[in-house]
Amino acid sequence: MTKEISTGYQPGDVETQWYDRWVEGGCFRGDENGDKESYSIVIPPPNVTGILHLGHVLNNTIQDILARRARMEGKDVLWLPGTDHAGIATQSKVEQKLRKEEKKTRRDLGREAFLERVWEWKDKHGGIIIEQLKRLGCSCDWDRERFTMDEEYSKWISKIFVDLFEEGLIYRGKRMVNWCPKSLTALSDEEVIMKPQKSKLYFMRYRVVPEDGDDGERWVEIATTRPETLMGDTGVAVNPDDERYGDLVGRKVIRPFPEAEIPVVADEHIDPEFGTGVLKVTPAHDKADFDIGVKNDLEIIDVFHPDGKLNDHAGPEFSGMDRFEARKAAAEKLEEMGQLVKVEDYENNVGFSERADVPIEPRISMQWFLKYPCVEEAANAVANDEIRFRPDRWKKTFAHWMDGIQDWCISRQLWWGHQIPVWYRKEKAEELQARESLDAEQAGSDLHVGIDPPADEENWVRDGDVLDTWFSSWLWPFATMTDSDAEPSATEKKFYPTTDLVTAPEIIFFWVARMIMAGYRWRGELPFRNVYFTGIVRDGKGRKMSKSLGNSPDPLDIIAEYGADALRFAIMRTAPLGSDIRFDIANEGGKEVYPQVVEGRNFANKLWNAARYRQMQPDSAQFDAASLSIYSIDILAKLDKLTVDMAAAYEDYRFNELAQLLYDFFWSNYCDWYLESSKSALSEDADEAVRNSTLATMDEVLKRFLLLLHPYMPHITEELWEKLGFRKEDDPEFLMQTALPSAAILADLDEADISQAQEQVKAIYEAVGRARNLKAEYGLSANKEVKFIIDPEGAGLEDVDVFRQLVGAAGVSIEPGFEAEKGVPTALTPIGKIYLPLDGLIDLDAERERLGKESKKAEDELKKVNAKLANENFVSRAPEAVVKEMRDRQKQWQERVDELGRMIDNLGS
RNA sequence: GCGUGGGUAGCUCAGUGGUAGAGCGGCUCGUUUACACCGAGUUGGUCGGGGGUUCAAAUCCCUCCCCGCGUACCA
Numbered sequence: 001m002t003k004e005i006s007t008g009y010q011p012g013d014v015e016t017q018w019y020d021r022w023v024e025g026g027c028f029r030g031d032e033n034g035d036k037e038s039y040s041i042v043i044p045p046p047n048v049t050g051i052l053h054l055g056h057v058l059n060n061t062i063q064d065i066l067a068r069r070a071r072m073e074g075k076d077v078l079w080l081p082g083t084d085h086a087g088i089a090t091q092s093k094v095e096q097k098l099r100k101e102e103k104k105t106r107r108d109l110g111r112e113a114f115l116e117r118v119w120e121w122k123d124k125h126g127g128i129i130i131e132q133l134k135r136l137g138c139s140c141d142w143d144r145e146r147f148t149m150d151e152e153y154s155k156w157i158s159k160i161f162v163d164l165f166e167e168g169l170i171y172r173g174k175r176m177v178n179w180c181p182k183s184l185t186a187l188s189d190e191e192v193i194m195k196p197q198k199s200k201l202y203f204m205r206y207r208v209v210p211e212d213g214d215d216g217e218r219w220v221e222i223a224t225t226r227p228e229t230l231m232g233d234t235g236v237a238v239n240p241d242d243e244r245y246g247d248l249v250g251r252k253v254i255r256p257f258p259e260a261e262i263p264v265v266a267d268e269h270i271d272p273e274f275g276t277g278v279l280k281v282t283p284a285h286d287k288a289d290f291d292i293g294v295k296n297d298l299e300i301i302d303v304f305h306p307d308g309k310l311n312d313h314a315g316p317e318f319s320g321m322d323r324f325e326a327r328k329a330a331a332e333k334l335e336e337m338g339q340l341v342k343v344e345d346y347e348n349n350v351g352f353s354e355r356a357d358v359p360i361e362p363r364i365s366m367q368w369f370l371k372y373p374c375v376e377e378a379a380n381a382v383a384n385d386e387i388r389f390r391p392d393r394w395k396k397t398f399a400h401w402m403d404g405i406q407d408w409c410i411s412r413q414l415w416w417g418h419q420i421p422v423w424y425r426k427e428k429a430e431e432l433q434a435r436e437s438l439d440a441e442q443a444g445s446d447l448h449v450g451i452d453p454p455a456d457e458e459n460w461v462r463d464g465d466v467l468d469t470w471f472s473s474w475l476w477p478f479a480t481m482t483d484s485d486a487e488p489s490a491t492e493k494k495f496y497p498t499t500d501l502v503t504a505p506e507i508i509f510f511w512v513a514r515m516i517m518a519g520y521r522w523r524g525e526l527p528f529r530n531v532y533f534t535g536i537v538r539d540g541k542g543r544k545m546s547k548s549l550g551n552s553p554d555p556l557d558i559i560a561e562y563g564a565d566a567l568r569f570a571i572m573r574t575a576p577l578g579s580d581i582r583f584d585i586a587n588e589g590g591k592e593v594y595p596q597v598v599e600g601r602n603f604a605n606k607l608w609n610a611a612r613y614r615q616m617q618p619d620s621a622q623f624d625a626a627s628l629s630i631y632s633i634d635i636l637a638k639l640d641k642l643t644v645d646m647a648a649a650y651e652d653y654r655f656n657e658l659a660q661l662l663y664d665f666f667w668s669n670y671c672d673w674y675l676e677s678s679k680s681a682l683s684e685d686a687d688e689a690v691r692n693s694t695l696a697t698m699d700e701v702l703k704r705f706l707l708l709l710h711p712y713m714p715h716i717t718e719e720l721w722e723k724l725g726f727r728k729e730d731d732p733e734f735l736m737q738t739a740l741p742s743a744a745i746l747a748d749l750d751e752a753d754i755s756q757a758q759e760q761v762k763a764i765y766e767a768v769g770r771a772r773n774l775k776a777e778y779g780l781s782a783n784k785e786v787k788f789i790i791d792p793e794g795a796g797l798e799d800v801d802v803f804r805q806l807v808g809a810a811g812v813s814i815e816p817g818f819e820a821e822k823g824v825p826t827a828l829t830p831i832g833k834i835y836l837p838l839d840g841l842i843d844l845d846a847e848r849e850r851l852g853k854e855s856k857k858a859e860d861e862l863k864k865v866n867a868k869l870a871n872e873n874f875v876s877r878a879p880e881a882v883v884k885e886m887r888d889r890q891k892q893w894q895e896r897v898d899e900l901g902r903m904i905d906n907l908g909s
Numbered sequence: 910g911c912g913u914g915g916g917u918a919g920c921u922c923a924g925u926g927g928u929a930g931a932g933c934g935g936c937u938c939g940u941u942u943a944c945a946c947c948g949a950g951u952u953g954g955u956c957g958g959g960g961g962u963u964c965a966a967a968u969c970c971c972u973c974c975c976c977g978c979g980u981a982c983c984a
Contacts (some may be wrong), residue, residue: 010942192979270983277983291982394913396913408947601946612944616943660931663932664931777950777951
């Protein structure tokens with residue numbers, strides 16, 4: 001076995017070592033006493049027990065890029081991290097575990113013991129995602145890490161509850177809410193996801209209660225998707241203008257079971273076109289029906305238990321039955337009674353609980369609600385761009401929601417979360433909690449709403465509900481900086497309002513909108529100036545990444561294999577502003593590979609090797625703009641342009657374009673062209689001054705490029721910065737603390753000289769392309785050292801060496817006015833005519849003319865013949881005998897070609 | 910339904926009035942002073958359909974089709 005010394009870049013240890021050094025060096029600390037311009041971001045807190053997914057990678061890489069760039073621009077930067085307690089998500093996880101491992105429910109343990117379990121779970125899993133963010137390279141100020149259930153943070157929640165209650169914005173009331181029969185809690189409208197469902201539309205008929213003057217029996221037909229709620233029907237509604245039913249209004253129909261007479265009412269909300277134009281009204285189980293019920297003073301009969309099973313009001317035969325079973329059973333019973341007319345397939349939208357993924361049940365229950373504060377300020381701030389949305393089309397979505405804003409149901413029937421800071425005096429508790437409404441005005445000595453419990457706590461009962469998780473998240477930007485009972489901290493004074501917020505558009509209402517309102521309410525100003533909305537990470541087929549689909553690769557696995565820098569670069573390069581990201585997953589021999597990440601890794605490797613190449617050369621003398629070759633001027637001018645273009649792209653948050661600019665500059669301009677052209681300048685017999693300025697140019701380019709690339713690929717750039725010895729005595733300890741370069745390397749040179757040099761280089765490079773092309777056409781491999789003859793024109797060649805080096809020629813001679821024999825391969829280029837003199841070739845031009853248009857295939861054959869011939873005589877003229885042999889072979893081929901030509905002709909006729 | 914983003918090479922996408930581009934893939938060739946995680950060359954396109962404006966349209970206008978997202982009390 002041969003021992004292979006890897007020339008490739010191995011990211012693993014390099015990345016973790018640098019991360020540790022940065023942390024030890026205090027690089028991430030936001031200096032609240034600093035006197036530089038401030039830049040700040042608060043992290044969208046991930047779920048405390050969550051696991052890093054590609055969405056996080058995208059989101060946090062963007063934040064890290066912004067933070068690192070800001071540091072290098074010389075700002076005082078704070079990226080404040082933390083985690084969210086995620087009420088339902090975390091509680092269900094623990095409940096699930098309890099059920100599985102101990103066959104117990106949370107009620108078996110009791111509130112206190114259960115919460116202990118959740119804290120245990122949190123302590124065990126809470127740190128995982130934080131460690132994962134560190135592995136990604138995130139430069140958060142970890143000393144300032146917050147958790148939404150920290151003691152200090154929790155006080156904030158109580159404080160704002162009390163504030164809003166006293167202001168009359170929080171009230172308790174019996175309302176129609178979205179009820180999750182699985183989690184057994186109320187949800188906010190935002191937590192309900194509408195999904196189209198294939199269901200059935202049941203047409204049933206109710207008998208009209210006979211009246212005097214009726215002409216025989218009368219029935220009305222009613223269409224419904226939910227026959228299982230029929231037992232809760234307390235009315236039937238028709239449109240007042242519907243002629244078919246106008247006379248029925250005010251009369252009664254018979255609900256089949258439990259049998260009862262229910263009134264027919266008129267309501268404009270009814271669409272005569274839909275179904276039969278008659279609606280069964282179930283005020284307890286539908287929001288619209290509830291409204292109709294209230295308007296018409298209908299009875300409200302709840303036929304469900306909280307878990308979605310039917311209760312006694314549904315009658316003994318249905319009681320205890322699950323709602324979906326009951327749907328079938330009710331339909332069957334109607335059928336038996338002869339009151340089911342028909343059943344049609346039907347597609348409708350059904351609201352699902354976001355977390356539990358079961359259809360939610362509209363349900364009347366006692367909950368706490370909030371009327372939003374500072375709605376107008378928040379709406380205006382976004383409308384007039386005080387807070388800039390990117391892309392700004394989200395403004396419209398935001399405005400639309402703010403426009404139709406509804407009171408927020410903030411109470412949850414959970415245990416994990418911030419318990420509502422409301423206490424009822426023991427002997428009055430039952431009575432108070434049964435009241436249809438409770439607000440600040442009714443608060444008396446029997447109701448205590450406060451940050452602290454009442455002094456004689458044993459005489460009080462605390463409200464058992466907790467607050468919606470988002471009720472704590474909306475304070476995040478300032479509650480993480482200052483304690484609730486203190487004056488604004490130095491940190492807040494320095495870093496609030498924050499500069500950028502990077503988040504997913506999915507939580508524009510859940511979080512962004514509410515933070516803006518909270519910012520105005522408690523801090524009197526906006527919480528952030530820019531909101532960058534990322535796209536959604538999808539798989540190669542365009543499906544959203546999700547656990548259940550199993551299409552979501554673990555970013556940590558990817559990092560382990562390719563490196564964090566590669567993953568960061570890959571995801572940024574494919575993340576255009578505001579549209580979704582396709583994360584391609586290919587399968588190679590049963591193993592998943594990620595083409596975009598492979599490219600990222602290859603890029604890192606390319607960078608690594610370009611640096612290695614530089615390291616193999618001697619040190620350079622001082623950089624001197626006056627003694628540069630045209631090639632050096634060209635690459636430095638392109639670097640200046642890169643610097644300028646990047647600044648502009650950062651202005652507009654065009655992250656994928658930035659990645660592309662970096663990639664193209666380095667790989668194409670620097671490696672493929674400049675490095676290759678430098679090889680002749682670095683050769684042993686090259687001029688000393690040229691060699692020196694070339695090396696100095698390489699250093700300058702690498703130095704500046706590493707700085708520009710650092711926010712995207714922090715680890716490898718830092719490593720190379722050190723390896724190449726770019727840190728000068730007085731420089732900061734790390735690359736990440738070093739100031740970005742300005743775009744003025746060539747400031748000493750004349751503008752016109754620069755553009756002239758660039759034009760010349762462009763012409764030469766184009767000629768190189770043509771010459772290579774010529775070689776390839778004759779099957780001469782890149783390293784066959786052919787001889788070219790150039791008949792110069794225009795810009796011409798300053799020296800032949802670079803050209804020779806780039807095309808891989810043994811010799812290039814300049815022969816003004818050179819006249820080639822017929823058939824010698826020729827190319828027209830901006831620097832003149834280029835000839836590749838080879839003997840005994842078939843004259844392709846002549847043949848092309850002879851064979852006509854149809855000869856594509858014949859021409860290809862001829863090209864192959866020429867390639868063979870060329871390969872046998874590429875350096876010098878062949879001896880007579882060889883030439884003769886080739887001519888014979890040429891003749892044979894020619895015959896075949898003629899035959900082919902005839903065949904084509906025949907085919908044509 | 911309304912709003913919104915999109916449909917360009919086999920794949921992922923750039924390209925807002927002036928000769929259709931990049932990367933990946935495919936094919937051919939290759940142990941050149943870094944890099945095969947590489948180099949050189951090459952092959953791929955009625956720019957979703959139709960109509961219009963214009964000397965000129967992927968780009969502007971109209972219309973239709975398809976996909977995604979948001980939103981809506983159609984039972």
